[in-house]
Amino acid sequence: MKKKDLRNQMTPPKFLAIGFASITLVGTILLKLPIATADGTSTPLIDALFTAVSAISVTGLTVVDTGTHWSVFGQIVMLMLVQLGGLGFMTSATWIALMFNRRISLRERIILQEAMGQYQIQGIVDLIRRVLVYTLIIEGIGALLLTFRFSAIMPLSDAAYFGTFQSISIFNNAGFDLFGQIHGPFSGFATYVEDPYVNIIIAVLIFLGGIGFIVIFDLIEYPKTKKISLHSKVVLTVTSLLIVIGAVMIFLLEHSNPKTLGPLSYPVKIMASIFQSITPRSGGVSTLDIASLEQSSQFFMILLMFIGAAPGSTGGGIKVTTFAVLIGAVVTMIQGKRDVVLYRNRISQSLVYRSITLTILSLLLLVGASMFLSVTESGEFLRILFEAVSAFGTAGLSMGLTTELSPIGKITIALLMFLGRLGPLTLAYALSRKSNKELYRHPEGRITIG
Template identity: 75%
Template sequence: MISKSKDRKKPISPPKFLALGFSAIIIAGTFLLELPLSSADGTRTPLIDAFFTAVSAISVTGLVVVDTGTHWSTFGQIVLLILFQLGGLGFMTSATWIALMLNRRISLRERMILQEAMGQYQIQGIVDLIRKVLVYAFTIEGIGAMLLAFRFWREMPFDEALYLGIFQSVSIFNNAGFDLLGSIHGPFAGFPVYGTDPYLNIVNIALIFLGGIGFIVMFDIMEYPKCRKLSLHSKVVLSMTGALIVIGAVMLFLLEFNHSAAMGHLSLPQKIMASIFQSITSRSGGISTIDIESLQQSSQFFLIMLMFIGAAPGSTGGGIKVTTFAILIGAVIAMIKGKRDVVLFRNRISQAVVYRSVTLTVLALIVLVGFSMFLAATEDSQFLAILFEAVSAFGTCGLSMGLTTDLSEIGKITVAILMFLGRLGPLTLAYALNRRGHKELYRHPEGRIIIG
């Protein structure tokens, strides 16, 4: 009886705490967005639409069932801004910042939760890391807001341009994918209307890139002039991110060069710029400068692969992460060469990390296959569009082939669950649902299975 009572008093594990925390914020966001005060016409937004939008915002995805610029009032838009700011930085990061502002001590348990939220291996220095995260995030968002505001000032009064700049800067840096351009150029207009604007393209690319590489990498880059050294994590993230951007841009450029519906009508510099932008944003940015639905099927499928890989750990992006992909490639190369260890930049990767990478990827594939099959049964659309939408939701990317606005109610709930799983991570969710494991006291005899 005593042991049972002790088990009941065990604290909630960090993964479970994060899952419950995000769920609580989604409920609060749904309640606020459903209020008549949140809609532009003063009517109550349907519960399912409010729920879907809240999940999309907190998971920093950007898939929408109603146009952000025309459907939501200023109050509703501010609620969305707060949600994807919390989702991008993490609600525990924001709560820690408030606690630090109030000179409150951060407990060991809270540090453990922060460690899980930031994907760190050690708890030491986690509070200092949070301080740097907030300073860097708000600085980058502030600079981005001013740069965007000066561009939008050409089309509207400065106060409106500043508001639009702040909203878009926070949204794009957090890889949220929400935009208010529907209020200027018509519902669901998005950034394709600025597809040939070099200034906006460069600013948005910089915001997406900085939000996608992760704060740890940013800190390493800032410290590089002093120590002349990058961590293994930063080397892997930067090299893999650079490779994916180049490969993605080249592939899209070649596939869409003469395709008039997408990029065929653009000049050569504009085609290069559009290819680079789509390559970067497809790994979690959520905004596009061309109509994704107009791309060829080969390009759309290629974007699906990029969305599945996603951004870097500890960033505002989703997907299985570029480091996981790098480890998988390293494992394949090691197996082909007959080597025992996975080696990246002359560093051996532990077997536990390799197993974790394989587990994460397999779980992600299982989730996507299952949910895509379910959506294929509930939605009347081509399977490629369904798969694209499912991967976009799970990778918290936000790119769409136009299916989201036509989803049935069961389809909206399904995609919302995918966005939640993608933001939390399938491995974290598995840990949250699993009971605390016990150390095995024995090992089974080794068996042999023929594969290949």
């Protein structure tokens, strides 16, 4: 009886939260093993935990250099965590079950519906099949293209390993890189700032990983159906606008900065501005030194990281659809209208409430975490805020604070990464009791606003 009651209390959000926590624990244990490091010594527990959380949440923040600290075993463990975190462990478990011709139960379908952010359960298993197929195709093409480029500077076997690692890491919006082995620890992609081949491939991988599988499916089916869903329209519109506005802002703010765009030619400045506008959407890689950007550019990137990517994608943040609904609500109020309308479709009131709740919970979480970190860590507040938002938005960009974090700071950032991947609203649902439908309504009251 108790087991049955426990099963009934295990709602999809609770199951997802416990699942992610369990995988993080396993990843921490594996990364703690001496075989996981390049020099054969055991990594401190707090660093192993931080890395595991960063990988499963597909963030990319690191306290140790990925290319030089971890052995091949450790890097493969990280890559597996990234893939599980990007796809979602329920998606991966379903794929394994389908391989063995196991039937997917109704309860498992409901959990998958929650994990994929779908509104209906119908066709969810077919969606999972397509997710896995397209993931393998996109990551495979990315790996081949990057292998071809890297083969010019290293043996083919090493180039294939680098290409595969980077393709999986970047498509899942994790941002881990191995270039510490070549260009020095924490060097990242800075040496490729003038390489259009690498820039385009990485930008496309980040973009595809950030728009979500639902949008990818819509785009693939569009030549046949000639239709595109409201969700895809909103995601593509807001994403495109943010990329264009972001690129223009970064170009204007940084074009004369001698530490970033200043020394570059104008075509490279434009390319670098576009890349830096795409990567805050959860990409985690940068071709410019983030710490050397102007403060105005850093704050603007904080806004982009907070908005994040699309629902059902490998990215974080409050999501572009949430941002679109909020802007729609503001416009509706200014115009004195009643309904939020996007592309001639009325948005339900419950969805508007959900968007407002998610945004406020996220802001409260970031305000509290930033204030706490300003006490435990040393440095400018903008630097601390940037790190906190990067962790919550699973963006993986850093102004250099990650490696300087105190133990309590590492735990705080790790919690932000975990909550950012899981979603504060999902966690709130996971921790709350099952709500009962109200049988009455209170009388309407009036208060003065503004």
